[in-house]
Amino acid sequence: MDGETVSLETIINNNLTGRDLEEFNRIYYGRRDHHEVKLKDTSIAAAKDADFEIAAYAFPAKKEHTRPPRIVKVGVIQHSIAAPTDRPVNEQKNAILTKVKKIIDVAGQEGVNILCFQELWNMPFAFCTREKQPWCEFAESAEEGPTTRFLRELAVKYAMVIVSSILERDENHADILWNTTVVISDTGNVIGKHRKNHIPRVGDFNESNYYMEGNTGHPVFATRYGKIAVNICFGRHHVLNWMMFGLNGAEIVFNPSATVAGEAGSEYMWNIEARNAAITNCYFTAAINRVGYEEFPNEFTSADGKPAHKELGLFYGSSYFCGPDGVRCPGLSRTKDGLLIGVMDLNMNRQIRDRRCYYMTQRLDMYAESLRKALDLDYKPQVVHETEK
DSSP: OTTSOOOHHHHHHHHOOHHHHHHHIIIIISSSOOOBOOOOHHHHHHHHHHTOEEEEEEEOOOOOSSSOOOEEEEEEEEOOOSSOTTSOHHHHHHHHHHHHHHHHHHHHHTTOSEEEEOTTTTSOOGGGSOOOTTGGGGOBOTTTSHHHHHHHHHHHHHTOEEEEEEEEEETTTTTEEEEEEEEEOTTSOEEEEEEOSOOOEETTEEGGGTOOOOSSOSOOEEETTEEEEEOOGGGGGOHHHHHHHHHTTOSEEEEEEOOBOSTTSOHHHHHHHHHHHHHHHTSEEEEEEOEEOOEEEEEEOOSSSOOOEEEOOOEEOOOEEEOTTSOBOOOOOSSSOEEEEEEEETHHHHHHHHHHOHHHHOOHHHHHHHHHHHTSTTOOOOOOOTTOO
8 A cells, every 4th residue: 555645644743733733633623632542562562563553542521520430442443354355255254353353452451341343344345346256155144153253252351342343144034135233242242233224326335236224223232331323334424324323322323334535435524424423413423444455356347437447446444533522533544454442431422412402402393294294205395486475
């Protein structure tokens, strides 16, 4: 990935200093001080040996009279694939698990309570190819598949809730496939799963060749460390999807994604969407994206008239956290594997709701009635013209 921009932060830090840098941080991130959290020397050394970035930031809340702080350590992992896509399926998958375990171990020794991976983390993002084989062979049971079994042991070892996005094969319903996130408790039990609500049909991202829109609604998982939800990838473009997780009580919403830079990508929207969701819904958000280029054995087209190609472009990483007040931390690299840790006081959610009154002032009754009308076959948009009396 020579020649690629490392990160937005690198550009800023290379060109701004002193008051200019403080003012940029205040205006863009929401605070002059990033509240960096000190990491263990052993973690820094392990990250260097395994060649991944590690960073940690705090999101403190004001002290309250009636509630103690609710501190939770949240981690997200971004990474590239670990073996060429023409290798056998099990070899590709095991290479990723071996690679990522080193990052999980560091998260464990840092005391991370909840850990989330990128979308479909244990396989290449092969859905651009529209080929069924061998990519469907990556699918596995959400409850008893090898990836879940692998993570259950680590969840128990580190008393960690793990949020794992996989290609699910539903063995109880005709072996059909879903894009599914499995939530594993710190006890090693599978709390539940959520299937991707919104499936893209944009450019190379023709995922409906493999799975369709999910049927699990907007579940919120009550874990030992807080109530969490998962808005999978393309769902970040849908405001009501974010809203429903908030209405169901989510305190942290993860957005495991696989999205690329370039003309057909969404990089210019990446720093906005999860942040907007945190602000409008008064909860913490975590945006996670994979990194690297993934080249496939056969060429594929994008139905846009451009030449056939073998890769999607750069998965640009840049994973970050945002608080309910809209304050976000610096993102991880655009080009390198990484572990990002956020030390969050979940009391901030209620504090911001009390301060900004977004939930108090929303008009769900009005929206519901308007949406009901919009679904009618004879719906007429509420447009007023100058010539109308």
